[in-house]
Amino acid sequence: MSRDIAWQLVQEKVHKDFTLKHLLASEAIMRALARHFNQDEELWGIAGLVHDIDWEQTETTPEQHSLIGAEWLKQAGFAPDIVEAVRVHNHMHGIEPKTLLEKALWCAEELTGLIVACAFVQPDKKLASVKTSSVKKKFKDKSFAAGVNREIISKCEEMIGLTLDQLIEIELKAMQAIAPSLGL
Numbered sequence: 001m002s003r004d005i006a007w008q009l010v011q012e013k014v015h016k017d018f019t020l021k022h023l024l025a026s027e028a029i030m031r032a033l034a035r036h037f038n039q040d041e042e043l044w045g046i047a048g049l050v051h052d053i054d055w056e057q058t059e060t061t062p063e064q065h066s067l068i069g070a071e072w073l074k075q076a077g078f079a080p081d082i083v084e085a086v087r088v089h090n091h092m093h094g095i096e097p098k099t100l101l102e103k104a105l106w107c108a109e110e111l112t113g114l115i116v117a118c119a120f121v122q123p124d125k126k127l128a129s130v131k132t133s134s135v136k137k138k139f140k141d142k143s144f145a146a147g148v149n150r151e152i153i154s155k156c157e158e159m160i161g162l163t164l165d166q167l168i169e170i171e172l173k174a175m176q177a178i179a180p181s182l183g184l
């Protein structure tokens with residue numbers, strides 16, 4: 001399964017610019033995490049890119065989110081590792097992530113939303129102006145981007161062995177590298 005085919009499928013199913021950008025950010029952070037852990041960068045990147053593919057179809061049925069997407073991906077012939085990582089990533093199901101890929105997607109993609117929110121409050125609204133320290137500060141300020149689930153992100157330490165600082169550093173750099181695609 002190539003990245004091109006994955007992106008084509010994403011564009012068939014996802015139409016909102018905000019969701020597409022979240023998926024591109026998730027691809028970038030998953031690629032960076034794969035490099036960090038010496039894992040298959042292409043596989044991890046695609047998992048990030050497609051993980052919310054059913055987001056728009058499950059807006060009113062969040063309990064279906066990720067189950068429908070995983071089924072589509074399975075039908076389309078995506079690698080079982082990707083299908084399973086997508087299926088378990090919806091915290092609502094309470095499925096314990098098992099592989100490193102599943103764990104990374106489960107706890108790390110949530111942070112992309114906080115990083116985007118940090119860019120929005122910069123005077124120039126650019127990711128380039130965001131620093132690791134300011135993301136950390138905003139992480140502690142629970143009223144800032146309140147929809148971002150800090151509890152999930154905090155699990156990264158026990159799940160994939162990265163401190164919050166390390167995780168922010170890796171994700172921020174990865175997102176800065178694709179800032180134009182994110183419109184930031």
Ligand SMILES: [Fe+2]
Pocket residue numbers: 022026051052109
């Ligand atoms: Fe997501």
